[in-house]
Amino acid sequence: MSRQDSGVAVMAEQKQPNRERIVATANRLFYTKGYNQTSFAHVADELGLSKGNLHYHFRSKNELLDAVIDLRMESIKQMLARWEKQYPDGKARLKRYARILLNEEADVVRYGCPMGSLNMELAKDQRDLQQHSRDMLELFRRWLEKACKQIGRRDYRALSLHIMARSQGAAMMAALYADVGLLKAEYKRLVDWIEML
Amino acid sequence: MSRQDSGVAVMAEQKQPNRERIVATANRLFYTKGYNQTSFAHVADELGLSKGNLHYHFRSKNELLDAVIDLRMESIKQMLARWEKQYPDGKARLKRYARILLNEEADVVRYGCPMGSLNMELAKDQRDLQQHSRDMLELFRRWLEKACKQIGRRDYRALSLHIMARSQGAAMMAALYADVGLLKAEYKRLVDWIEML
DNA sequence: GACATATTAGTACCCTCGTCCTAATCTCTC
DNA sequence: GAGAGATTAGGACGAGGGTACTAATATGTC
Numbered sequence: 354m355s356r357q358d359s360g361v362a363v364m365a366e367q368k369q370p371n372r373e374r375i376v377a378t379a380n381r382l383f384y385t386k387g388y389n390q391t392s393f394a395h396v397a398d399e400l401g402l403s404k405g406n407l408h409y410h411f412r413s414k415n416e417l418l419d420a421v422i423d424l425r426m427e428s429i430k431q432m433l434a435r436w437e438k439q440y441p442d443g444k445a446r447l448k449r450y451a452r453i454l455l456n457e458e459a460d461v462v463r464y465g466c467p468m469g470s471l472n473m474e475l476a477k478d479q480r481d482l483q484q485h486s487r488d489m490l491e492l493f494r495r496w497l498e499k500a501c502k503q504i505g506r507r508d509y510r511a512l513s514l515h516i517m518a519r520s521q522g523a524a525m526m527a528a529l530y531a532d533v534g535l536l537k538a539e540y541k542r543l544v545d546w547i548e549m550l
Numbered sequence: 551m552s553r554q555d556s557g558v559a560v561m562a563e564q565k566q567p568n569r570e571r572i573v574a575t576a577n578r579l580f581y582t583k584g585y586n587q588t589s590f591a592h593v594a595d596e597l598g599l600s601k602g603n604l605h606y607h608f609r610s611k612n613e614l615l616d617a618v619i620d621l622r623m624e625s626i627k628q629m630l631a632r633w634e635k636q637y638p639d640g641k642a643r644l645k646r647y648a649r650i651l652l653n654e655e656a657d658v659v660r661y662g663c664p665m666g667s668l669n670m671e672l673a674k675d676q677r678d679l680q681q682h683s684r685d686m687l688e689l690f691r692r693w694l695e696k697a698c699k700q701i702g703r704r705d706y707r708a709l710s711l712h713i714m715a716r717s718q719g720a721a722m723m724a725a726l727y728a729d730v731g732l733l734k735a736e737y738k739r740l741v742d743w744i745e746m747l
Numbered sequence: 748g749a750c751a752t753a754t755t756a757g758t759a760c761c762c763t764c765g766t767c768c769t770a771a772t773c774t775c776t777c
Numbered sequence: 778g779a780g781a782g783a784t785t786a787g788g789a790c791g792a793g794g795g796t797a798c799t800a801a802t803a804t805g806t807c
Contacts, residue, residue: 371754387674389586403756405798410754420779435781465670469722473667476660476725477584490726511735514723518736522719525666526711528673529687538708539715568784590762600786602768607784615753 354511372410374400380421384460384467387420388474388482406422415482422485425467427494433496433550443503444547448515451543454524466524468493504550512550519543569607570596576620581657581664585615585671585679612679619682622664623689630693640700641744644713647694648740651721655730663721665690690714701747709747716740 367379378399383393393414411417440446452516454461464470468490475483496511501509523539566574575596579588590611594601608614637643651658661667665687672680691710698706720736 363732370781381617385674387586387671390675394793403758403759406755408796412796429722460673469726470670470674472726473662473670474584476662477667478582478587487726513807514727514732515736515739518719518723518732519717521722522717524716525670525718525722526715527584529666529669529684535711535715539712542712590766591763600788601765602787603785605766609766 371400371402371406372460375402375407375410376424377416377533378474379417380424383421383471384416385464388471393417407448418446418482421487429489429492433492437520443500446500446503447547447550450493450500450516450542451520451540452518452529452546454536455540458527458536461524461536462527462531462533465528466521469521470528490517506550516547519546542544567605568597568599568603571606572599572607573617576614577621578678580618580668582661585668590614598639611731615652615679619686623686626686626689630689633693641747643697643700644694644744644747645741646695647690647713648717648737651717651724651733652737655724655733658721658733659724659728659730662725663718666718666721669726687714698720703747712746713740716743 371472375396378389379396382395386395393407395405396417397407407417411420436446436449440449442515454466459466468486472483472486472490473485494517497513498509501512506512511541519539523543524537526539527533527536572593572620576588576593579596581590583592590601590604593614594604599745604614608617633643633646637646651663657664665683669687671679672683691714694710694713695706698709702742703709716738720733720740723736724733
């Protein structure tokens with residue numbers, strides 16, 4: 354019997370287990386400050402926990418990174434499954450993907466794409482860590498690939514990569530100039546292009 | 551009378567002043583390892599110099615970063631000036647820009663775009679440092695803007711940003727998958743698109 | 748209540764970081 | 778060659794990094 358299931362349900366006040374709170378906070382800090390610029394102490398301080406506590410749950414920083422990526426991947430999978438139900442049409446799916454950056458535009462403009470920027474950081478002399486981060490982007494790519502197949506394109510792989518490149522470029526430039534307008538302009542171009550496929 | 555000009559010319563064996571060697575090495579390490587992951591000690595070790603020596607030439611790491619960016623900007627300016635002579639036609643200029651990533655494809659595939667990745671790194675909680683890095687990209691953007699004007703486009707600013715976004719996206723995806731093919735594919739798409747303008 | 752386990756706090760360890768200081772050495776000018 | 782200034786080496790420093798260890802506390806089971 355796990356902890357949350359035992360005793361009277363405290364419902365709203367039931368606090369999240371520390372392990373999950375740690376992953377959630379690390380997730381945010383890895384995004385906003387960068388992986389290398391975030392320390393165990395940062396995460397612990399934000400939560401009012403001790404460094405030793407974090408080390409109990411995650412023996413190393415890599416392990417914490419893995420947990421963060423697992424969390425993101427889980428959330429991505431759920432989102433993609435939701436989209437599959439909401440948008441039966443292939444093109445509609447591609448457009449929905451394009452719109453993703455607009456959802457979190459304030460964050461994207463400040464910190465870039467969470468996946469892209471993390472991956473770029475790890476690509477530099479930390480290739481071992483990069484692998485897992487790549488898996489995350491592959492979730493999207495394969496989903497896009499499926500949608501491209503669905504609209505009868507034979508170059509589905511190339512198309513999926515191109516669409517991701519376009520959205521990565523948009524996120525990058527928007528963060529560079531800290532300008533939401535760039536995000537919207539690139540979104541529009543991309544959607545128009547998808548429409549013409 | 552400066553040091554290099556004095557005395558008998560040693561020509562080929564004349565070694566670069568240490569200051570320049572430091573900037574050149576820092577430039578490479580900031581690119582391949584990332585700014586935050588590169589320390590004074592790394593740079594000093596590679597050159598067989600002491601940390602104190604580096605501190606003599608650059609009192610802080612920011613100062614070294616500024617010198618690196620200045621070096622890059624100088625080289626960019628020269629390259630753009632060369633291109634202006636070589637390619638009088640606006641579209642040819644845009645295409646030449648698109649080809650830039652193919653020049654250094656081996657590096658781009660491993661470390662991404664030198665400007666984009668640096669900027670992304672500094673965008674995360676180090677906005678003060680980001681400014682100078684942005685100037686570097688602005689050199690390209692204004693040059694593209696001019697070429698767009700030249701071919702009679704009234705949306706020259708938007709176009710210049712879009713072209714940069716495309717190349718940034720290409721670099722990002724190529725580094726993500728460590729695949730030169732992606733770079734070439736995106737290059738081809740971009741050139742075709744420029745041709746249709 | 749007693750025990751085993753899971754969790755937490757606190758701290759100690761060793762390393763690297765960015766910066767700074769001092770003393771030696773080199774280079775050029777006179 | 779003597780003196781002045783530029784350059785270099787080497788190490789000290791305080792801070793913070795990731796990791797590990799120990800003791801205390803909370804939790805669940807019998």
